[in-house]
Amino acid sequence: MERVMGGGMLQLFLASTGILLLYRILVRLRPGAALQDAVVVITGASSGLGKECARAFHAAGARLVLCGRDAGRLQQVVQELTASSTGSQRQTYTPSTVIFNLADTDTVDRAADEILKCFGQVDVLINNAGISYRGNILDTHLSVQRDVMETNYFGPIALTQALLPSMVHRRSGHIVVISSVQGKMAIPYRSAYAASKHATQAYFDCLRAEIERYGIPVTVISPGYIRTSLSVNAVTGDGSKYGVLDKTTAMGRDPRDVAQAVLKAVRQRSKDVVLAGPMPNLAIYLRTLWPALFFKLMSSRARKEQKPKAE
Numbered sequence: 001m002e003r004v005m006g007g008g009m010l011q012l013f014l015a016s017t018g019i020l021l022l023y024r025i026l027v028r029l030r031p032g033a034a035l036q037d038a039v040v041v042i043t044g045a046s047s048g049l050g051k052e053c054a055r056a057f058h059a060a061g062a063r064l065v066l067c068g069r070d071a072g073r074l075q076q077v078v079q080e081l082t083a084s085s086t087g088s089q090r091q092t093y094t095p096s097t098v099i100f101n102l103a104d105t106d107t108v109d110r111a112a113d114e115i116l117k118c119f120g121q122v123d124v125l126i127n128n129a130g131i132s133y134r135g136n137i138l139d140t141h142l143s144v145q146r147d148v149m150e151t152n153y154f155g156p157i158a159l160t161q162a163l164l165p166s167m168v169h170r171r172s173g174h175i176v177v178i179s180s181v182q183g184k185m186a187i188p189y190r191s192a193y194a195a196s197k198h199a200t201q202a203y204f205d206c207l208r209a210e211i212e213r214y215g216i217p218v219t220v221i222s223p224g225y226i227r228t229s230l231s232v233n234a235v236t237g238d239g240s241k242y243g244v245l246d247k248t249t250a251m252g253r254d255p256r257d258v259a260q261a262v263l264k265a266v267r268q269r270s271k272d273v274v275l276a277g278p279m280p281n282l283a284i285y286l287r288t289l290w291p292a293l294f295f296k297l298m299s300s301r302a303r304k305e306q307k308p309k310a311e
């Protein structure tokens with residue numbers, strides 16, 4: 001009797017694994033969303049991942065609106081893209097630029113109007129811009145916690161909410177956000193950054209459920225370390241610039257590969273994508289399935305990395 005039940009369980013396991021595999025193959029074979037002529041808005045397009053996303057979506061034939069705070073650096077990206085277009089098989093377009101500071105949420109509505117005027121619509125919004133932080137909570141001014149939240153959370157959600165009505169009206173569009181694996185598990189000395197990315201994950205998960213009925217997908221992308229200027233541009237507890245290229249950042253993934261993964265996630269309208277190696281993935285599972293062990297590992301990491309000032 002036991003052996004019969006065991007056999008039944010095995011059959012059930014094999015059948016469900018087969019169905020799961022078949023489902024994944026069908027999802028992969030599904031025709032991807034066309035990006036030729038699509039209007040794609042990218043924030044933080046002046047450097048790092050945003051700049052590489054600009055390259056990837058431009059090459060795919062998208063009409064780009066590149067956003068950032070520095071007009072000169074954005075113009076340089078436009079020139080690079082335009083120069084790279086010569087000889088391209090596809091029709092490519094000269095990108096437009098819109099200059100604004102995401103941390104100044106009052107100006108975001110005006111920026112959204114400007115973005116909409118560029119090509120008359122937005123098909124894909126990629127909320128990529130962000131800033132990181134290095135610091136000990138005991139030494140961190142509350143204003144720094146707020147500033148990081150303004151750039152990484154309130155800015156992107158203000159822009160999303162300003163552009164969303166036009167997407168809902170057209171029953172078409174796609175919202176993408178670049179979060180981080182630190183939106184799924186928090187590591188010591190990153191409080192402001194990890195908190196802003198956790199908030200981002202929660203907001204866009206809610207949004208996904210709320211706007212699915214209008215046919216507007218929401219994609220949250222959570223990368224591990226990428227080789228960019230993120231650590232150099234990070235703020236410290238007193239608001240000054242950290243200015244160091246961390247080893248973890250320098251050894252991170254090539255931003256061009258991550259941009260290709262973003263392109264794929266947009267084409268496949270993926271809901272939630274983690275782009276990281278086995279350790280961060282394991283840490284995310286551990287945080288959910290065995291939190292006590294995860295907290296112990298993080299405490300030991302905190303002790304090793306830095307002696308808190310109060311000790």
Ligand SMILES: NC(=O)C1=CN([C@@H]2O[C@H](COP(=O)(O)OP(=O)(O)OC[C@H]3O[C@@H](n4cnc5c(N)ncnc54)[C@H](OP(=O)(O)O)[C@@H]3O)[C@@H](O)[C@H]2O)C=CC1
Pocket residue numbers: 043044045046047048049050067068069070073100101102103128129130131132151178179180181222223224225226227228229230231233249252
């Ligand atoms: N690098 C990494 O290891 C990882 C990065 N990420 C995420 O990827 C995204 C891109 O970062 P990355 O390319 O690495 O870093 P970079 O520092 O190279 O780029 C950040 C971009 O954000 C823009 N930006 C920063 N603050 C503001 C602001 N207040 N208003 C408008 N734009 C702003 C910058 O533009 P400008 O200064 O010209 O205005 C710049 O283009 C971020 O959201 C980051 O959290 C996620 C996981 C890992």
Ligand SMILES: CCCCCCCCCCCCCCCC(=O)OCC(=O)COP(=O)(O)O
Pocket residue numbers: 132133180181182187190193223224225226230231234246248249276279280282283286297
């Ligand atoms: C029993 C087995 C135990 C194994 C547990 C593994 C625990 C290892 C912890 C791994 C932590 C990974 C942290 C990854 C952080 C990361 O990739 O962040 C991406 C960023 O957003 C980078 O920003 P930053 O400013 O921090 O450079």
